[in-house]
Amino acid sequence: MPILEARNLTKTFRRPDKASGFKGAVKHLVQRKYKNYTAVDGIDLSIEAGESVAYVGPNGAGKSTTVKLLTGILRPSEGTVRVMGRDPHVERIPNAHDIGVLFGQRTQLWWDLPVEESLKLLKHMYGVSDADYKARLARFDDLLDLGEFMPALARTLSLGQRMRADLACALIHAPKMVYLDEPTIGLDISVKDRLRAFLRELVDDGTTLLLTSHDLADIEEVCERIVVIDKGAIAYDGPIQQLKAHYITTKAVNLFLEGPADVPALAEKFPEYAWAAGEAPSEVVVTYESNRFTTAEVLGGLTAQLAPRDLSLSEPSIEDVIRRLYAGELTK
C-alpha cells in the first residue's frame, strides 16, 4: 500500500478580476468580479514508503500548492489524498504527528528566541522523549553543525544556519513522510552540499521524501524518481535515470582546432554528426546521437582526422531535459 496516494487532486482558487488604474479600483469596489484559477489540475500521485521523489516545475506550476494539499494545509477542490491511510486535511492532527514539513521560504523558528527554544517547544508538541530528543539533536549536530548556533536568536542566523535549524525542526520527531519545499533556496554551495548529504542519509534510513526544488542538483543527488509538473498537471513521472535515458539521446564534444574552424566544410565531411561553431574561432561543437555512436568511435575518428589541440566532452544534464519539458519540446 502506498504511503501517499492522491487521486484527481485539484485545487481551484478564486482571484479578483480587477482592471488596472483608478477606474479599475473604483469599479472593483462597486462591482466585484472574480476569476477561478486552477493551481493543481487533476493530479494522480502515488508514493511508496522509502521512496525519494523530486517534484519539480517552473514558477507557478503548482508545486507548493500540491505540497500544501498533501500536508493537509489546504482542502482539495476535487479529488482525494490519503497519507498513511488518512485524509490529511480532515485528520490534520494525527497526520501532523507522522509528517515533517519544511517550507524554504517560511521559517518555523520563533524569531525572537534562541533556536533551542523552538526545538524544545517542538519536543513538547510531538511528545518526543528526552532520550530521543538528545540522540536526534546529537545526530543533527554531527551532520548539520547545529551546536554552533543553538543558543543564538533565530533572527540573528544566516540563511544557511536558519535552513539547517528549520530542517532539524522538521525532523526532530523522526517523521515517516517528509515534505521539503525548496530547502536549498538561497544557500551557498557548501551549505547545499551539506544539506544534500544529510538528505541522502535520511533517505538511506528509510524516510519517505518529497522534495520540490528549482536546483536540479538537489534532485539528481537526493532523489530516484522525478515528477515534473507544469500548469498544474503532471508532465512526467518516472525514475530520473529513465528520464535521462529516454530524453538524453545526444552527446556533444567540443573540439579546439589548430586554426579557425570551417563549420560548413566539416559538416559536409562528417554528415553523420551535427556541427556548430563554438565560442572561440577555433572551437567547434560536434553533436552526435548516443544510441548510434559510442563516444570512443566519435573521438577516435575525429582526433585522427582533425588532430585537435584540445577537446572536452559534455553530456546534457537533467536540467536541459527539464527545460525542454517546460518549453513543451518534449512529451511524456
Added chain:
Amino acid sequence: MASVDLALATISFKRKIAYKTTWIFSVLFGGWSLLAGLAVWSNLIGDGEMGGYDWQAMKAYLIIGFLTSTLAWAGSDWDMANRILDGLVAVDLTKPVDFQRARAGEYIGGMVASVPAAALGTTAAVLIFRPAPPDSALAAVLTVVSVLLIFPLAFGINYLSVLTCFVTQRFLGIQWARDTMLAFFSGMMVPLALMPVWLQATAWALPFVHFTTTPASIYLGRVGTAGALGLLAAQAAWAAALWVIGRLIWSQLVKKVTVHGG
C-alpha cells in the same frame, strides 16, 4: 493544562519579555494614561459625585480600569494576525496541536508577561492615591476572580477579531474597531453609569462590559453578593461562548484557507 499548552504559553511569555524597551514603554504609557484619567476626573468630580462615584470610588474605578486595560491589551493579537496575513499559518497547520488551543496558550502567555507591569502599576497607584478599599473581603476575592476571567475573555474577543483576517486580508481596521468597542463598552473610557440608559443596556448585552465595569462594580459593592456572582457567571459564560463561536468559525474557515506562494 497539557504540557504543550504550557510550553506555548511560556514561549509567548519569553517572546514578550525579550523586548525590554517595549515592555518598559508599555508600563510607562499605562501609568501615564492612569495619571491623565485621575487628573481629568478629579477636576470633574471635585468634592461631589458623578454617576454614584465620589472621588475615592472614582480613584478605585480608574485604578481597576488601568489594571484591566493593561491585561486586555497585552496579548499577541498582531502576532496571530500577521501569521495569517503572511501565510505562516501554513506552518501552524503542519503541527500536531489544536489551532485554537495553541493560539490560546500563546495569547495567555503574552498576557501573563504583562502581569508584573500591571501589578507594579496598580500597587504604586494604590499606595500613592489611596483609593476606596474593597466593599468587603468577599468583594475583594470576587474582584480577583473577575480579573482572572479577563484572560479567557480577552483571548476570545481577540481570537475572533483575528480570524476575520482570513476574510478581510487586513487587520488594522478590525483592530481599531475592536479596541474602540472594548474601550467604550467596557467602561474604560467613561463609566457606564454616566451613559444614557439605552447605551448602558447595549453595553450589558455585550462581552466588553466584563473587562472593567464588572470587576469595578464588584470591588466597590455596587452589586450585592448575588449580583456579583451573577456577573461572574455572565463573564464566564461569555468566555465559554466566545470559545465555542471561535471553534465554529474556525471549522468553516479552515476549509477555505488560502496560502499562496512557496
